[in-house]
Amino acid sequence: MAMELFKNTKILVCVGSGGVGKTTMAAALAVIEAKAGKRVLVLTIDPAKRLAQTLGIEGTHDVTKVPGQNFKGTLYASVIDHKRTFDDFVLRASQHSEAVQKIFNNSLYQQLSTNLSGSQEFTSLEKLYSCYDSGDYDLIILDTPPTKHAIDFLNAPQKLSFLFSEGVAKWFRDPEGKKLGLISHLIQSGTKQVLKVLETLTGSQFIRELGDFFINIEKWQEKLLQRTVDVQRMLIAPTTKFVLVTSFDQAKLKEAEYFIREISKGGYHLDTVILNRIFPSWLDQGSEQNKNKSSDNMDLNNFYSKMKAYYSQRDVYYRQFQAKIEKEARVLRIPDLVNDISDLSGLEELSLLIEERQSKT
Amino acid sequence: MAPHNALRNAYISHVRHTLRSMKQQIHFVTGKGGVGKSVVAAALALKFSRSGKKVLLVELGDQSFYEDFFTLSKVGFSPIQLRPNLALALWSGESCLREYARYLIKIESLTRLFFDNAVMRAFISVAPGLSELAILGKITSGLRNHGPPLPYDCIVIDTFATGHFKALLEAPKGMSQAVQFGPMGEQSRQIDRCIRDKQASHYHIVTLPEELPIKEAAELQADIKAEFNIDAELILNKILTVPVSGQVVKEIALDKKDNLNEFAIYLQYQIQRQIEMKETAQKITTDFKCIPLIFETDPWKLIEEMAGKI
C-alpha cells in the first residue's frame, strides 16, 4: 500500500516543538519507505541512546547503513554534527583560504557556530542540502532540532542568513562611512546615531569584534547568500513535504493551527499533521468490548472510568481541531505505545500503525 | 494621629523595610520540551503567592503560552495581575533590551530610532548572546539595583527548554570573556554573579519519568553543579498514581479474559518504568520531588491542585 505522503516526495521534513516525537516519527516514516523498496536516508538530531544504537549511529557522524534490516529497499541513518557541518560550510565557502583561521578564532564566530539561536536549524538544512545534492537517495527524511515553537525552524535560517547580507555587513565594516561619498555620508548619519546607541549599550569592543567578523566574511558573503537561496528553493519544491508532529492539548493545537497558516504562506507544502501520544494504547483498542468477564475490582474499575473520562473530554478538542484543518492537511492520531519503540521491531510496529491510520483518512 | 496608630505605622514600615531588604528570590524552571515546565512554573508561583509573597511569573520569548492556557486577553512586557499577589509578564530579548536602552539613554527619540531600525532589530535577534544577556539582565535587575524597579519578593521564570537554557546561563560568562571592557563586559560580570548566588537563584528541572527527559535533566543538573556549585531541584512530573496494589494489577494483567486486562498491562508497565526512573532520579540527586498526573482539563483547577502537591 503506497502512502499518499510519499508520492513524488524526495524530502520529508519532520517539524514540531521540543519532545513531541519528531526523531521517532522520522525513523518510523523512513522504515515505511525502506520497506517499500526505496533507498532512504534519515538525518537525525540528538537521538535517544537506544534509538541511536538501533540505527547503528551511536558515536559516529557518518552516514551508516542501519544494521539488521531486512527491507526491500535500504535504510541509512546519520546524526548531524552541527559544529562540523558549520565549519565545513565555512571552509567550502572560503575555498580554504587563510582568512578562515581568523574566522574560526573570532569569538563571535565561536558562539555563533555552537549553541546559539538558529545555528542548529541552519546546519540541519545545510546537511540536508548536501545529501540531497549528492543524489544518493530516493528519499531523505530530516528530523529537526528542538525548538520552542514549530515555526521557529523555518524562521531561523532566514534570521541567520540575514547576518550575511550585505546591508548589515556594510554597517559594521565601515561604521564611519569612509568609503562613501559626501551625500551618502550625510544619509548615513542616522545610521551613525543608531550605531552610537548600540555602542552605548554594548561598548566599543563589541562593535570592533563585529566589524572584524564582517570584514573576514566579506569575500565569500556572496557564496553564503547563494547557498541560502538554494536551500530555500529546495524547501519550497513540490517534492519537499512537511510533517508536523505535535502533542495534544489546547495550547498546542492552537499553535498547530497557527503553524499551518504560516507554513502555507511561506510557500511550503505541509502534508500531514501527526498528533502523537494523544491517548494511551489501551483506550485506543476499545479493549473491553471483546472481553466477557468484567473486572470485579471496584477500585480499578473506578480508576479506569476516571482515566477514560479524562481522555474522552480531551477528545473534544481533537474533533474541533480536525474539523478546522481537514482541508489543509491530513491528520493522524497516534497513541502512546507501551512497547519500546526504540528497536527495529518497535519502529516497524509504529510504521504499520502510521500506514493503517493514514489509509483510514 | 493617635499615638498607637503612629506606633503601628512605624512598625509596618519597619516590617516592609526588612522584607524589602530580604533578597529577591529567583526561580528558574526548565526541562526538556513538553515535560510540563509552564504548568509547574505557574503552580510554583501560585504556591509562593499563597504564602504571602508578592510573586511575578515570567515567560520568555515573544509568544505567550499562558494567554491561551488561561484564556487571558493580552500578556505582554508589563505585568498583569492574575490573582492577589500573583502577576504575569512576557519578556523577550528585544523588549528587555528596549527597556534597558531607555533606562540608559534616557532620550526616548533616540531609543525609538534605534529599535525602529530594521537592520538593528534583525541584528538583535541573531547577535549571539545579546538577547540572552538582555533577558538575564532584566531578571537580575532587582538584585543588582540596576534599572527600573521590580517590586516583587519572588520571580518565577518559565524558561527555555534544556539546550537553550544552557545557552542562556552561559551567555554572561561568554560575553564577559569575549567583551572584557565597556558596559557590556561589566554588566555581564554582575549578572553572572547573580545567577551563581545560592541565596538568590534557585533552579528547578522538570522531567517526565522517561529515558530522554531524565537523561537531559541529569546532564543539566551536573552542569549546574559543576559550573555554579548549585544543587538544582529535580521534579518528576506526571507520575501515575495507581490506587490499587501491584499484586492486583499483576493478577488482572495475567487474566486475558478480564475486560481490564489491557488496562492492567499498561498500568503494570507504567509502574515498573516509574520505579526504574525514580531510582535513576535518586542517583542524580536526593533533592527530587514527584508530581502526580492530574486528571483535570480545567487550567486553573489543574494549577491549584498541583500547587497543593509541590
Ligand SMILES: Nc1ncnc2c1ncn2[C@@H]1O[C@H](COP(=O)(O)OP(=O)(O)OP(=O)(O)O)[C@@H](O)[C@H]1O
Ligand atoms: N507514539 C509514541 N508512543 C510512545 N512513546 C513515544 C511515542 N512517540 C515518541 N515516543 C517516545 O517519546 C520520547 C521523545 O521522542 P523523540 O525523541 O522522538 O522526540 P523529539 O521530538 O525528537 O524530541 P526533541 O525535540 O527533544 O528532539 C522518546 O523516548 C520516544 O521513544
Ligand SMILES: Nc1ncnc2c1ncn2[C@@H]1O[C@H](COP(=O)(O)OP(=O)(O)OP(=O)(O)O)[C@@H](O)[C@H]1O
Ligand atoms: N502533572 C500533570 N498532570 C496533568 N497534566 C499535566 C501535568 N503536567 C503537565 N500537564 C499537561 O501537559 C501538557 C504540557 O505541559 P506544559 O505546556 O507545561 O509543558 P512545557 O514543558 O511547558 O512544554 P513546552 O516545552 O512546549 O513549553 C499541558 O497540556 C499540561 O496541561
Ligand SMILES: [Mg+2]
Ligand atoms: Mg529529537
Ligand SMILES: [Mg+2]
Ligand atoms: Mg512551556
